[in-house]
Amino acid sequence: MSNRLEDLHSQYKRYRLKQWLKVFGAAVILFLLFGLGGYLLIEGLNEPPQKTSLSASKMEVKKTASKKQEKPKIELKKREDSPSYTLSVSEDALESSIKNIEEKKVLETVEKTVIQKPKPVVAKPTEVKEYKNYFDEVEQEKSRDVWIEKYNQKKSYALAISIAKQYYSDKEFKQAGIWAKRANQLDRNKEEAWLFYAKSVYALGNVTKAIRILNIYLQYKDSSKAELLLSEWSR
Amino acid sequence: MSRWLEYAAQFEEGTQNPYFEVRSAYQALAGVKRLLTQDKGQMIFLLGQPGSGKSYLLNHLLKDEELENRPVLFETPVSSPKAFFIRLIKHMRHEPLSDDLESLKEQAEVLFADKKTLIMLDEAQLINEETLEFVRILSDSRLFWIVCAMHEEEGQAILNKSHFRSRPHKVIELGQLSAKESDMYINTQLIFTHDKSILDFHQAHAKKIYQLSKGNFRYLKKLIYTEFSLLDEAQELGLKRFEEPSKALLIMAAIEIGLINV
Numbered sequence: 001m002s003n004r005l006e007d008l009h010s011q012y013k014r015y016r017l018k019q020w021l022k023v024f025g026a027a028v029i030l031f032l033l034f035g036l037g038g039y040l041l042i043e044g045l046n047e048p049p050q051k052t053s054l055s056a057s058k059m060e061v062k063k064t065a066s067k068k069q070e071k072p073k074i075e076l077k078k079r080e081d082s083p084s085y086t087l088s089v090s091e092d093a094l095e096s097s098i099k100n101i102e103e104k105k106v107l108e109t110v111e112k113t114v115i116q117k118p119k120p121v122v123a124k125p126t127e128v129k130e131y132k133n134y135f136d137e138v139e140q141e142k143s144r145d146v147w148i149e150k151y152n153q154k155k156s157y158a159l160a161i162s163i164a165k166q167y168y169s170d171k172e173f174k175q176a177g178i179w180a181k182r183a184n185q186l187d188r189n190k191e192e193a194w195l196f197y198a199k200s201v202y203a204l205g206n207v208t209k210a211i212r213i214l215n216i217y218l219q220y221k222d223s224s225k226a227e228l229l230l231s232e233w234s235r
Numbered sequence: 236m237s238r239w240l241e242y243a244a245q246f247e248e249g250t251q252n253p254y255f256e257v258r259s260a261y262q263a264l265a266g267v268k269r270l271l272t273q274d275k276g277q278m279i280f281l282l283g284q285p286g287s288g289k290s291y292l293l294n295h296l297l298k299d300e301e302l303e304n305r306p307v308l309f310e311t312p313v314s315s316p317k318a319f320f321i322r323l324i325k326h327m328r329h330e331p332l333s334d335d336l337e338s339l340k341e342q343a344e345v346l347f348a349d350k351k352t353l354i355m356l357d358e359a360q361l362i363n364e365e366t367l368e369f370v371r372i373l374s375d376s377r378l379f380w381i382v383c384a385m386h387e388e389e390g391q392a393i394l395n396k397s398h399f400r401s402r403p404h405k406v407i408e409l410g411q412l413s414a415k416e417s418d419m420y421i422n423t424q425l426i427f428t429h430d431k432s433i434l435d436f437h438q439a440h441a442k443k444i445y446q447l448s449k450g451n452f453r454y455l456k457k458l459i460y461t462e463f464s465l466l467d468e469a470q471e472l473g474l475k476r477f478e479e480p481s482k483a484l485l486i487m488a489a490i491e492i493g494l495i496n497v
Binding site for chain 1: 472
């Protein structure tokens with residue numbers, strides 16, 4: 001082969017190799033891109049089931065939540081049966097109040113129980129109890145004044161009901177009634193305020209008014225405690 | 236002469252061909268002719284890539300018998316205004332009477348006064364700025380129509396200069412060959428070879444040929460010319476591998492003329 005043709009042919013081979021490498025490179029890149037795309041697609045397709053599992057778990061949570069909502073029903077019933085409530089009332093009174101509750105179908109719907117759920121404002125009163133354990137009377141007055149001052153700065157149901165409880169425990173029923181009423185005005189849904197208001201009025205000797213208060217509350221909400229008190233006072 | 240060299244001769248530079256069936260060239264030629272019919276002479280810039288057919292178009296105008304103007308072609312660039320007039324005077328088979336520019340100008344005007352003259356300057360991008368400016372002023376005299384054929388990029392750069400921008404002139408651009416035109420040209424040239432296999436091969440590879448020649452008329456001719464010259468060389472050496480046209484040979488020809496850089 002002549003030098004010219006030989007040289008050109010070798011250049012041609014080089015050119016072909018370059019072209020092939022370009023095509024191969026492009027194919028590899030395309031393959032990688034498709035692979036990556038496919039992987040992402042598969043990942044994307046796999047995600048929805050996870051979402052469904054999440055949603056399923058959410059459903060479960062919802063279910064458990066609803067179960068939790070239902071729980072108070074049972075607990076309340078248990079409480080009704082529990083002897084702690086019967087400590088202050090007689091067995092007859094308890095039976096009659098249970099009858100009354102059944103008649104009114106206190107825990108008919110879930111919604112009603114849902115409303116009832118937040119009822120127990122346990123935290124605050126326990127503080128008062130603890131306070132009671134550690135401070136003497138003077139300090140109680142001082143702390144009560146501090147609470148009242150706090151209340152004057154910023155009105156809140158928790159403070160009002162706590163003050164009412166303190167007065168009630170100190171047998172200052174008039175003040176207890178006033179503060180319970182204040183608490184009640186701040187949150188009409190809270191059972192405790194209604195009960196302390198009624199109890200304070202009852203303690204002051206105004207039974208009719210106390211019964212009326214509880215009846216008003218019972219028209220507004222179902223309350224086993226109010227029922228118990230009513231049945232006791234009506235005897 | 237081998238048959239391959241005979242075929243190659245069909246694509247030799249300057250070979251007669253049906254060039255003016257190419258649309259862009261036809262349009263350019265029609266444009267120049269239209270401008271020449273106007274009373275007022277003006278400078279015409281013919282721009283195109285190297286190998287786009289500017290020189291061929293000027294040569295076509297030079298031989299055009301229908302043309303009313305007297306055509307004068309400067310195939311090589313003039314170095315100065317004096318040289319320009321001396322060439323003009325010599326074109327009319329006269330000798331310059333003086334060395335003075337004004338005297339030369341007057342002599343030229345007398346010689347060319349009887350007929351409108353078309354002065355065509357090929358490779359005008361190589362003319363220096365002073366001479367080009369002088370030529371431009373001459374075109375205002377209404378005695379001469381001047382066509383400057385330039386490479387596209389350099390021509391655009393000259394036209395962007397302020398003294399050209401502000402003066403009236405016409406620009407005609409020569410485009411590239413279309414794929415169909417390239418195919419048509421190859422067929423027209425090869426049909427006279429009476430070699431069906433050669434024609435079939437080039438028709439089958441028309442797209443590749445167009446791609447390699449990048450739509451440039453000169454490259455196209457050069458590519459096929461080189462291909463046939465390689466076939467001739469292979470035949471002389473008795474290389475059976477290259478005894479017939481092939482795609483590999485086409486690419487080798489493209490490498491040879493620098494269309495492909497390896």
